[in-house]
Amino acid sequence: xxxxxxxxxxxxxxxxxxxxxxxxxxxxxxxxxxxxxxxxxxxxxxxxxxxxxxxxxxxxxxxxxxxxxxxxxxxxxxxxxxxxxxxxxxxxxxxxxxxxxxxxxxxxxxxxxxxxxxxxxxxxxxxxxxxxxxxxxxxxxxxxxxxxxxxxxxxxxxxxxxxxxxxxxxxxxxxxxxxxxxxxxxxxxxxxxxxxxxxxxxxxxxxxxxxxxxx
Amino acid sequence: xxxxxxxxxxxxxxxxxxxxxxxxxxxxxxxxxxxxxxxxxxxxxxxxxxxxxxxxxxxxxxxxxxxxxxxxxxxxxxxxxxxxxxxxxxxxxxxxxxxxxxxxxxxxxxxxxxxxxxxxxxxxxxxxxxxxxxxxxxxxxxxxxxxxxxxxxxxxxxxxxxxxxxxxxxxxxxxxxxxxxxxxxxxxxxxxxxxxxxxxxxxxxxxxxxxxxxx
Numbered sequence: 001x002x003x004x005x006x007x008x009x010x011x012x013x014x015x016x017x018x019x020x021x022x023x024x025x026x027x028x029x030x031x032x033x034x035x036x037x038x039x040x041x042x043x044x045x046x047x048x049x050x051x052x053x054x055x056x057x058x059x060x061x062x063x064x065x066x067x068x069x070x071x072x073x074x075x076x077x078x079x080x081x082x083x084x085x086x087x088x089x090x091x092x093x094x095x096x097x098x099x100x101x102x103x104x105x106x107x108x109x110x111x112x113x114x115x116x117x118x119x120x121x122x123x124x125x126x127x128x129x130x131x132x133x134x135x136x137x138x139x140x141x142x143x144x145x146x147x148x149x150x151x152x153x154x155x156x157x158x159x160x161x162x163x164x165x166x167x168x169x170x171x172x173x174x175x176x177x178x179x180x181x182x183x184x185x186x187x188x189x190x191x192x193x194x195x196x197x198x199x200x201x202x203x204x205x206x207x208x209x210x211x212x213x214x215x
Numbered sequence: 216x217x218x219x220x221x222x223x224x225x226x227x228x229x230x231x232x233x234x235x236x237x238x239x240x241x242x243x244x245x246x247x248x249x250x251x252x253x254x255x256x257x258x259x260x261x262x263x264x265x266x267x268x269x270x271x272x273x274x275x276x277x278x279x280x281x282x283x284x285x286x287x288x289x290x291x292x293x294x295x296x297x298x299x300x301x302x303x304x305x306x307x308x309x310x311x312x313x314x315x316x317x318x319x320x321x322x323x324x325x326x327x328x329x330x331x332x333x334x335x336x337x338x339x340x341x342x343x344x345x346x347x348x349x350x351x352x353x354x355x356x357x358x359x360x361x362x363x364x365x366x367x368x369x370x371x372x373x374x375x376x377x378x379x380x381x382x383x384x385x386x387x388x389x390x391x392x393x394x395x396x397x398x399x400x401x402x403x404x405x406x407x408x409x410x411x412x413x414x415x416x417x418x419x420x421x422x423x424x425x426x427x428x429x430x
Contacts, residue, residue, distance in 0.1 A: 014335075021386040050384050050409035051266070084413065087302035120229075169265050169414070171236040194265035197414050198299065199384070 021047050029055055037065045041189065041207040048203035049195075057191045064163050064187035065211065068137050071162030072212040075099050077136040078205055079129040081122060081146040081168075085139050088202030093209040102136075104128045105143075122146035126153060134159035137208065141201030144168045144177035151181045164188045165204045167196030236262050244270055252280045256404065256422040263418035264410075272406045279378050279402035280426065283352050286377030287427040290314050293420055294344040296337060296355040296362075296383075303417030304354065308424040317351075319343045320358075337361035341368060349374035352423065356416030359383045359392035366396045379403045380419045382411030 025046050034042055038060050045054045072078075075098030080086040082105055089101040104110055104125035114121040122143035129136065130153045138161045140147045147166045153159050166181045166188055168174040178190045189204055240261050249257055253275050260269045287293075290313030295301040297320055304316040319325055319340035329336040337358035344351065345368045353376050355362045362381045368374050381396045381403055383389040393405040404419055 017385075017387045024386045047386070048384065049412065050386065050389070084299055084302040084417070087299045088413070169263065170232075171239045171262070171265065172232045174265070197264065198303070199412050199414065202299070 018047070025052075028052065037211060040211060041065070041204055044203040044207040044210075045191075045200050048199040049197075051195065053193075053195060054191060054200070057193050057195060059182050059188075059190050059192060061182070061184070061186055061188040061190075064189050065208065067187040068163035068189075068208045069212045071135060071137060072097055072099060072209055076162055077102050077133045079103070079126075079133055079136045079138045080201070081105065081125070081140040081143045082198070084198045085141050085201050088198060089139065089205050090209055093206070093213070097209075097212065102129070102133065104132070120145040123149045126150045130159035135162055137161065137163045137165065137205065139165045139201045139205050141165075141167050141196060141198045142169065144170065144173035147177040148173075148180060151177075151184060151186065154186050155184060162187065163208070164190075165201055166190040167200045167204065169195055169197035169200075233262070240267075243267065252426060255426060256280070256419055259418040259422040259425075260406075260415050263414040266410065268408075268410060269406060269415070272408050272410060274397050274403075274405050274407055276397070276399070276401055276403040276405075279404050280423065282402040283378035283404075283423045284427045286350060286352060287312055287314060287424060291377055292317050292348045292351045294318070294341075294348055294351045294353045295416075296320065296340070296358045297413070299413045300354050300356050300416050303413060304420050305424055308421070308428070312424075312427065317344070317348065319347070320361075335360040338364045341365045345374035350377055352376065352378045352380065352420065354380045354416045354420050356380075356382050356411060356413045357384065359385065359388035362392040363388075363395060366392075366399060366401065369401050370399060377402065378423070379405075380416055381405040382415045382419065384410055384412035384415075 042058055077099050078101045080103045086101045086103045105121050110121050110124045113124045122145045126146050126149040138150050147168055150164055154161055166178050175193055178192055181188045182190050240258055257273055292314050293304055293316045295318045301316045301318045320336050325336050325339045328339045337360045341361050341364040353365050365379055369376055381393050390408055393407050396403045397405050
């Protein structure tokens with residue numbers, strides 16, 4: 001029994017698969033309200049999720065893409081809320097500029113501090129990140145408390161993130177955390193509503209990296 | 216400025232957030248066609264994606280959950296198509312039974328072989344996995360060619376996977392790869408259509424691990 005369907009037999013190159021996916025997305029999406037740079041981000045999120053709802057949900061703070069791209073070109077780090085996000089961010093692309101994908105949530109001191117203070121590890125990890133890399137791109141795909149704390153720290157002037165990618169997924173506090181950042185004048189990219197998650201955060205960061213490469 | 220919305224101030228415990236999320240999901244989903252075990256899987260996928268479409272898309276091969284649960288209890292490994300899936304599978308839960316989350320796609324011999332044969336690394340990784348852990352749970356969230364090859368290897372008797380979790384996301388060949396496994400009598404869990412991805416694969420495996428714990 002041959003289980004390989006015809007289209008796959010014809011298209012096996014990753015670059016060709018991506019190009020064909022982008023073609024389908026543009027065809028099915030039709031006219032849209034995004035700038036060319038924003039659309040590169042939106043298209044990659046839809047590519048990663050197969051969910052056109054993100055064309056409605058994604059919001060871009062003023063100058064957010066330009067700020068992220070300039071910082072990435074300058075070698076800034078990407079702070080990830082969880083390991084899964086770190087595993088998806090293109091290390092090769094980041095490295096070329098001098099940046100690294102960093103995650104603090106599983107650090108022993110964070111686990112300890114969260115227990116001591118009775119707050120989430122995600123909050124403690126953002127506080128540590130604000131000290132370690134205050135100008136980073138923050139990629140938050142899972143923990144609403146991470147996004148709320150990153151927003152609070154930035155508003156309080158305790159860090160100046162190049163961009164807050166705020167896309168936690170979920171039913172409790174995720175939507176509220178994204179509304180909170182979208183109300184500010186910080187450089188943010190957020191997916192309003194419940195949807196988001198690791199692949200959304202990862203695809204936004206990778207789209208920003210590709211924009212930074214000028215491709 | 217206090218950006219922490221009220222609901223978050225009240226609910227900070229991860230267990231409480233999960234319980235509240237599950238309550239919302241059950242309330243909004245209403246009556247469904249799943250067995251109690253299947254519903255534990257479906258509920259966790261919706262929890263990870265905030266997407267109720269998975270209640271329509273998820274399909275369970277006959278005996279798939281029982282086969283996966285028995286194998287996990289016996290300490291079987293979980294083969295992941297990509298590192299992001301590996302990063303999300305609960306190592307702590309797996310370890311208690313004696314299993315490990317494994318991924319072959321970035322192994323130097325796989326990179327080399329794929330180049331030599333002119334096929335995807337995902338295909339080569341599945342062939343290596345079939346040799347290394349023929350009875351594993353296969354968790355495929357991204358690469359359609361991995362799912363097609365795992366299905367082919369299992370049908371050819373070259374491995375006897377405890378379960379194939381087939382949930383690649385995408386516009387090219389993803390839907391076809393899931394239809395292919397869903398046509399077989401193999402123990403599979405698949406999300407028909409374009410949707411799926413890393414969090415879907417991860418949440419299915421983690422739901423199976425929780426079922427294996429008898430919780």
